[in-house]
Amino acid sequence: MTRSARTTLWAAAASAAAVLTLHPLVVSSGWIVGALGTVCAVAGAGLVVRGLFHRPGLAVAVQALVVLVVVVVLFGGGTALLGVVPTPATVDRIAQLATDGVQVIQRYSVPAVDLRGLRLLLVAGAGLVALAVDLFAVTLRSPALAGLPLLGVMAIPLALAPGGSGAVVFVLAGVPYLVLLAGERRSAGRGRGTRGGRSVAGVTASATAAVALVAAVAVPAAVPGLDERPLTIDTGSGDTIAVINPILNLKASLGARSDATIVTYTTDEPDPAPLRIVTADVFDGQTWAPSTGADIPRRQRVQDGLPPAPGLSQAVRDASVVRTTSISIRGLDQTYLPLPYPALRVDIPGNWLYETDSLNVVGDGETTRGRQYRVEHLDVQPTEQQLREAPQAPGDLRDRYTELPPMPAVVADTALQVTAGASDDYERAALLQRYFRSSGGFTYSTTAPNDGGTDAVATFLSEKSGFCVQFASAMAVMARSLGIPARVAIGFLPGRERQAGRAGDLSQWRISAQDAHAWPELFFEGVGWVRFEPTPATRTGQSPGYSVPQVAPAPPVQGQTGATPPPAATAAPSASASASTPSATDPAAAAAPTGWDRVLALPWGWVLGALLLVVALLTPWASTLLLTRRRWSRVTHEPSSAEAAWAELDDRVRDLGISWPSSATPRQRAGSLSEFTGSGSAAADRLTRMRAAVESARFGAGTPPAGAGSAGAGSAGAGSAGAVLVGRRTGRQAGRLVRADVDVVVEAVAAARPRWVRWRARLFPTAGVRRVLDWWDRD
Structure with a gap:
């Protein structure tokens, strides 16, 4: 698999994960299949075109065409020729659906029901995001810029959905982007004098990014007040704002913890009925939502009077008492107007329109925040x-x-x-x-x-x-x-009476978010x-x-x-x-919680954050340990033992902050380490023998130093690699002895390094991470 193909797949993974962060904004998940399918189609088109024609510009054009075809097939409604070729009727239909989707976004707070218009916007938006990420990461080879569309998508639920998008989805969206950035650093580092362009600083940056990602998940779970349950009504301090969601998810709660006053009203009705905001008449098995149809004609202004309530006969209407209620909004900010039902007339400034079937009142570019208005309404009391x-x-x-x-x-x-x-x-x-x-x-x-x-x-x-x-x-x-x-x-329930009126007088009431x-x-x-x-x-x-x-x-x-x-x-x-x-x-007399209830009640935010932190901390150490074991397990003869020892030495001194150009020879590398081992020391002797052994294994020209096999060399000399080792030992035995030589040299180098560098090398060895990143960037 080429680097371009791997980047395409990681770009698609990042796009798909970013799209999944939108899940809290919609009450159901039917749109996800279409959205993820569009992302896969964009990635697949890029892989095929680049593999066959090697023309990046053509790949972008084909991917854009794929997005268009997917939208036509899914939302054309049979108006397209052969199901894929758009016609003028297809354009009109898609434009109408897009308009309906925009109306859902404008009128409804989250989570919104995924009506067909909103589903069109989500699916088409997922395709465009995948196209933009692929363009930056693959075609332009600038993965950092791919973060712009990804950030734009992920910021939406963070701004609108209570509790954001969730820790798991956030991590799933962040990891592919980090991989893309790692590939960019690898490409940018080629030819800069480090092995494969990757330095300890680069690996440290990757580790820092990973720790930051874990902290972004763990910290909100640990800080009191940041873990909010998904409420459809919420209040803040000071200038309170509460939002009522007209989409009733059967798992969501209308409860709120704040008792701050958000609405006050005076009325001549002795026993006020609840103030109605909106009615939901479409039920899909999980949610109730208001039906969406054509735009409300602008002539239907509440200031001109509302029509008779649907189904209300003239006889019942005549027998009902006309009441007057004056309402003052303090902390409610939305497009639907709270009213007694049925309203006859509303005196309010601005453009407020009524829906004929429900008598819901919607602001045309208006919100309820800070409004004061007077309502004439009927007090209908039907008889049995x-x-x-x-x-x-x-x-x-x-x-x-x-x-x-x-x-x-x-x-x-x-x-x-x-x-x-x-x-x-x-x-x-x-x-x-x-x-x-x-x-x-x-x-x-x-x-x-x-x-x-x-x-x-x-x-x-x-x-x-x-x-x-x-x-x-x-x-x-x-x-x-x-x-x-x-x-x-x-x-809202009628709320709490603040001042009772005498017979025929007005009474004052207050409503809080808890109502x-x-x-x-x-x-x-x-x-x-x-x-x-x-x-x-x-x-x-x-x-x-x-x-x-x-x-x-x-x-x-x-x-x-x-x-x-x-x-x-x-x-x-x-x-x-x-x-x-x-x-x-x-x-208190309710049944005791079951074992499953106790499991659900656990602080899973803390648990997940702790697990992610542990994984992030152990990954460098575990990957390096696996790499070392695999390296030495492959030693079967003297040359492989010498190569394993030299690669082990290279990895461990890099963790200590010492590196050299990828073109450096074993002799040059040994020379750069000699300033740490000195001359005549045991470490210098081991380094010289290791260098001679690897040169012999690679070129057959190395000559073991004098006295390498003498008794004076002791067990260390007996454990030297390469030509110094005679055929009495197997290669695996030689490998075990050569590792002692590596330890001696590394200890000498570490003694000359700062203490914090030594601790970093012990706790966060980066050899395993570097090997994974090298594989990722392999052409």
Whole structure:
């Protein structure tokens, strides 16, 4: 394999690892296959073209064409000729997808759902990064410049994702780049008077870079406050900023540790409902996300009034009270506007547009930071009769909001079991709510279920412990399985009342980041989207009064699906009674953690950092030890013994900071060492014999010094290599004795070197690392 081919492969590895650092920005991993496939296609095209034509410029052109073909094949949607040749329709389609992807980036905070538009940007971006890295590292032979696109990619999750990209992925991205840099130093050092262009300083630089990489992983894990769990809402000190993520990952938490005030409001509503920020209606089995469609027309300004809420009849609208709420944002910075639902009109400066289907309000180049606005909204309080008598939802709406991906059978089975005996959708919704709040034995906890994948809802139903995201998602999914249109809303609980108003006066409330909340909304024709509250009362207080029927069937016995209710219906507790009855058990009474839980609770950041540090420290010593053993194990006769001794001497004195040009002869090298061994000493004698032995082995012209085999030489003379050794010993025996000569010479050289150099040579021998780097740069 040529140096160009090896560099191409390492460049591809660096690009692929950098692309993987983007994983925390997206809720699912479906885009990774396409992105890594594009990186491999770019590398493969470079290898083939350079191998066949040896024209770097042609390779770059073909790689760019490969990126284009991959994008057309994956995202052309059948508009391309023969599947690969783009047409005007292909260009329009890809441009629209790219626009959709940009909108996802602009509107949603991380982790975002990988809708097709965002997936296009990720796959095409991975191809362009691979092309740029290959261009710098291989074509231009400037691997250092390849760090620019790699750094640009790796900086994105560091800036946007809570906790960055993860230690393992960061190391995987850093190692290939270090290898590329090592190859650059090797090429730049040719002809500079050192062996193969590599000096002790160069190897020290490589070791320093490796230690820096390990420290970058280990230090954040060791410093308190730098290891943040992935929250979708976070606050800082001083000028607080909190961000609500409209993408609900079933493994993420809406909890926050700060109680800093981020929203204050005054209202004439005696019992305020939660402030809704956004609704999520697309569920893929792991996440809830808002649907993305065409751009909102700029004429849909909230200042001009919002349309009637979807499904809300005129009769219910007329019976509702118009309320007024004034909101002041202190520390919330995002594009979605927190509002009571349903809003009629919003007095706010700037360009704020509403979505017709959801009444979500989005800023057109605006954010909520520092905003003060006044909202007119309806206080809708449907009656039980209106909800029971609601006709079936329109077909298109029902199809859209009851769509589910393949789910474990236990989800639908549990929904049928819980709602057995219900006579209408309202009773089914009320029974689902009561199941989660009280009768099902669920516990509110800030720890998510272990499974955050496609079986997350089933895992939650089994473990019966989670936070509001799990409760809201489970109820919405189970409602959809029963044919009830459902979605999930994200916003804030009413918060804490700061100053209660008299009858007819305004009351003041404050909301902190800890009030972030999610709840399900179910659709009833004539009333519209209705809030239910499955999260236990320990977190949410009272459930909405309309969500608790005055008369409800008794819940079926667990495990008896389809059980018939008893003839006499039992009276359901009132809203106030259900709020005062504890619905969650004491966390201290929860089941003891399992052995696997204890394993997961270990400080894996510390463990990984310590392991990487140990590996980095032991690698030079272990690689040198292996090299030495392999060298001496190959000694079979006297010439090989002489060569092994000379190579061993060369490696060990290099660790002591002494080197010579690669063209230097054994006699010249021995002469440069004579100033350390002196003349007439045992070390000088051993050095002379070793030099004569290697010259004899290489050229057959060396002459052993006088007296080399005399008794006066003692055991040292008997252990000399090359021509001095007579045929009484095998080559392996000679090798063992010659190593003693190397030790004597090295000790004499080390005695003249500074103490820190001697310690560095003992603890961090670099012979093994140099051999690996020499192999890497071999043409």
